[in-house]
Structures are given as C-alpha cells and as structure tokens.
Amino acid sequence: MIKLSIGNKIIEVKPERIIRVKGEGNYAVFFLIDGRTVLSARHLGHWETKLPGFILVHKGNLVNPAFITDMDTESVTIDGTVFPISRRRRKIVSQLIIKTDVADAIPA
Template sequence: METLLLPDFTYRRAVPVATIEYLEAVGNYTTVHLIGQKPMLVAVTLKRFAERLPDFLRIHKGILVNPAHIVAYRTRYVPTPFVRLSQDRRLPISRRQVSQLRPRLASFPLCTN
C-alpha cells in the first residue's frame, strides 16, 4: 500500500493514499479529507499534491479527488455538475473541467438523484 508523508505541525504523519478521500485548497495550505478521520490541514499546496498524486482527478481549481472513492457523477442536466463520493458527499465539478473529465468519469455510474 502506498503511503504519503504529511507534515502535521511538529512531526510527519504517514497516511495511506487509499484513505485519502479528497484534498481541498485553502490558500497555500491543503485540507486532506481522510476516510473515518478528522480532516488534516497541511502546509503543502494543492499543486504539489497534484504532482505527487497523478491518478487523482482535479475536478475544480481547489479540489483534487481520489478516484477510488467516486461512487457516481452527474455532468449533464443539472445546474452544477458534481461527483458523489463513498461517504455520500457531493463535490462540484467546475464547468471548465467537465469536458476534460468526461472520458475519465465514464467508467463510473451516472448519479440518478
């Protein structure tokens, strides 16, 4: 299992990549949302995470999603396109990213509700 070392205040914490649900930009910091744990705020930019985690999907300027946690998606006939994650959370897809993401999202089921 691949792990990622995240700087957590005074020490580095090893986090399995599979437990990362998504990452959210907060200025020059990133909030790492983990399955079954509290989110972590780390002093690493989202751009650096995108370089280190090439399989993750950039669905928005400030959101990077682990494709292993995508359950469904919806890009058409809704005001805001979105992906639904395993923890029943919806994250918006930016309009500019929709056309680039459609081929990569095609393997996931469409969200009916």
C-alpha cells in the same frame, strides 16, 4: 506513500486512504478515510502532481475517484457531499472517470 505532518510528527499515508484534498489558499486539507483531517503547508497544485490518480474536479477540490458514489455531467458525489465540476474541466473529468472505471462501480 506520502508524508504529512500532524503537529510535531510526520505520518505516512497511502493515497488510497485519502478521500479528497481541499485547497485553502496556500494550504491543503486532507480528508482521510479514518475521519481525520490533516492540514498541509503545501498548496493544492503541489499535491495534484504527487497524487496522479486523483481528479481535480474544481480549482479547490482534488478527489480520489475510488470514493465517488455518484456523478452526472456537472458534479460528483462522495459520501453524500456533492462537488461541482468546473465547466472547463467537465470533459477531462468525465474522461478520467471512465478511464478509471469509476462509472462502472456507481450503482444505477
């Protein structure tokens, strides 16, 4: 569980309920499966270390591989939204996706 603050309250979120985390300068925006977005005052690099199963596909997007619905050598798709994979991270991303068996779960 990770702790995120929404207004004056703190909520605990299971990592499997997080679709992705988007970097916004020194902040990070969490996109949750219930449709909520939560702004965190911590940067994306902080969350990359706290969410070890997630994949940094580009400098601004940390994705949960469980929600990847399609992929190719240059991008991953989550719920119809395409996220480019940076050139420097393509090999690492493809290895991580294969390692997490996401490639087997994607329909051909």
